[in-house]
Amino acid sequence: MVDEALTSMPKVGRSPREKRDKPGPLDYMRRWPLQVIVGATLVFLYLPLITLMVFSFNDSRRNVVWQGFTTDWYVKAFNNESLLQAFINSLTIAFFCTIFSVILGALAAVMLWRFRFPGKTAIEGSMALPIVVPEICLGVAMLVFFARVMPWPMGLPWPLNLGAITIAHISFAFPFVATVVRARLSSFNRELEEAAKDLGASEWRTFWDVLVPHMQPGLIAGALLAFTLSLDDFVITFFTAGPDTITFPVKVYSMLRFSVTPEVNAASTVLIVVTVILTAVGLQMQNAKPKEKA
């Protein structure tokens, strides 16, 4: 021991102990200014929501003063058939919208990133339109379209009767996905693609095994975005929905006309909890799988 202390060289660089204490140069999350900023942002984001969830247990019809604890509102919400149906409709629409939007958005992003073709600028501009068009304009346009140009048949069985709303949602969601994916693609190194081709991979394999993994964070971010946009949408859904295809936002807006009863809070809390569980499960699966070579 004493010999080692005298004869061993002092370690170059930081010892393991020091490394653990001092954050690395890029370890932003471990530096206090950023921790404060992220923490404050999270408080800002969550305070209204926590209030909302707390008030769902409020023993008072009006949502303004706390008057005691009760779970009555949850019972009421679960027994409210139209609210339940609206909720399920919203989830279904969001699900189908996400799937189609991710596919269409990814294809569009690849198309714009990879190819040169006549009319490209026009297409690029058109892809940006859904982001630009005021929702109300799009809502009216969809209303007229599904009433006059391509009438959506009435009285279709569920879930086909949600088709008009779903189509409308996909139409405005997939350009958002395309934008996000395209930002991601812009940092892709084309040589990887060319290398794959040189090694004999077909177009499809190159796309699926080389391009898609790179796009993946963009795809996931885009999918989350599309899901959010669809679930949250009010204006466009309002114009394309019919008497039997009420969605959650539209239902909530009508209930809000008088006041937010805690029933709506209860339903929203359930929605939040369901979403948290779904996503947590998904993330767990992600982290659990060992990372194989791509």
Place this chain on the structure above:
Amino acid sequence: MEQSWKQAKAAFAAIAVPPVAWLVFFFLVPLAVIWAYSFGENTGPITIDFTGTFANYARAVEPLYLQIFLKSLIVAGITTVLCLIIGFPVALAIAFASPKLKAWLLLLIMLPFWTNLLIRTFALIAVLREQGYVNFALEWLWNNASGFMTLVGLQPLGEYEPLTLLYNNTAVIIGLVYVHLPFMVLPLYSALDRMDRSLMEASLDLGAGHMRTILMVVVPLAAPGIASGILITFIPALGAYLTPDLLGGTDSQMIANVIERQFKRANDWPFGAALSFLLMYLTFIAIAAQAFIQRKSERRG
């Protein structure tokens, strides 16, 4: 860098046809119908005649409406800047966090935005109103400070005047930032995540401070992501309807509220269509700017 479509026709067809076909049929066609309406006239409660008139546009550029456009641009601009200021450090922190923390943080940021917009806005009201949480907290602090000052022998502070944080433009901006923050964080994160870290490390090694590295290395590299984040935030903020409607005061109407009234109460679809299209023409400038930045950085990259 880009390939000509002729070089891989089959691939091009497979990739390009679905999105383009969808775009044309389910988006451009409905819009075209409304565009036609903007040149039409109301001939009765529910019929519209396409007469090719410019009267609607002439009305839409009157000072009254231009003033409202300008106000909406300013509000949306402030919102975007605030989102950028808040969103960039957050995206940076997430992008450089450990993978496990990263996933959790992303989840935490995204989660509020799966809640319905109307619910969130009403929840925001509970926080901002005169008997809401911000005022409760400030009042508590005020009273404590007042008590402290009495102890020390100074004049106590007067009666607490609650802040009016609701039903005015401040509330609208807070609400818009609250709603649009993830639309800024996600693309920023996406771009920062893919960025080559070694360039940053090199810059730090060469002695540049963090702020300088961020400004001179990270921002230009992540420019397309930043530009798309700004676009995705600014444009919807410009056309926001529910937030100014629910949180705003008598002074806070934005262009989307006016358009909504044309399609509903005023039952004046041609004029509403004209206003909407004017809004779109104006915001094309924003897109052109973003495309410009995109091309510039692509050339550099």
Place this chain on the structure above:
Amino acid sequence: MAKGKYLTGASRRSLLKQFGAAAIGISFAGGLSACGGSGGGGSTVNFYNWDTYIGPTTLDDFNAATGTSVNMSLFATNDELFARLRAGNPGFDVIVPSNEFVTRMAQAQMIQELDHSLIPNMSNLLPEFQDAAFDPGRRYSMPYTWLVLGIGYRKSAMPAGFVPNSWRYLFDSPQFTQRIAVLSESADLIRLCAKYQGISLNGIPDANLTSIEQMLIRQKQHIKAFHEDDGQDLLASGEIDIVLEYNGDMAQLMSAEGGDQFDFVVPTEGTLINSDCLCIPTGAPNVAGAHAFINYLLDAEAGKKITEEIQYPTPNAAVAALMGADYQNNPVIFPPADIMARSEYGAFEGDDRARLYEEIFTRISAA
């Protein structure tokens, strides 16, 4: 190094599969229950109504009595109703427009004539509602409720013994500055200002329109918010002390807990009367069922349950007879006769007029 950050193909796919499976699971479970609900035997009536504007068991009672189920959807304003039906009826059988919109939709041929022989309960109506200026002969509509606009206020915020019984306190006075909220409905606002100026609220001359606009622009600094229909919430939550609201909404607020700190008064200058009516839109899929449902809503017992719940004035004599004295003598629900004599229905004066009012409101908001 970069590859470590990727999800592998397999785990990414399974992530999406997780989402998918869960979503499909929920959807199908919901779908099956939905199919069970609406598909089951007997016909259906699609009812498009205002929110909280029906009794707690009315729809089930109707189903029990006739075997026809009622599928109720909600809207928040007449404009929504109009915009929804404008491009064609998406399948509603019974709708509830306000009086002005009955005229408007009748002119636009969006509602169809009623067959009175299928609505024998029409005889239950009070004499003054058997006919209507806005719908001569009641060809298109049956009255469901009627309502007036007035001033709701917090008693503790008023000087002792003071009752704000004039429109002045909302439209032309700084007394309650930044503690006032008014309706955002342009036509209602302008018409009430006309009442304040002492003229009829129909056919307002241009000179008055200008002075009304100026007055509201001056008053805007004292008004805290324009509300759509949640004025009673703003009052209850302490944001404002005085509000322009419907008598039914205020009655509900005053009968809830803590309601005795509030009161309601109809200004002496008179006010705007509205009546929400039951109509059948053109192209309704179940016209027979629609008539049966309207008839049921005019029934005394059914009407009583509805009125107990919603607390709005009823045009139905049989129902009024069944309701207690509390209801009949409530001055909030039934304003004094002399003020009612000075109040009027708003007539529909054409689309151009509506647009003019909208533009005035836009100018006021932008000023």
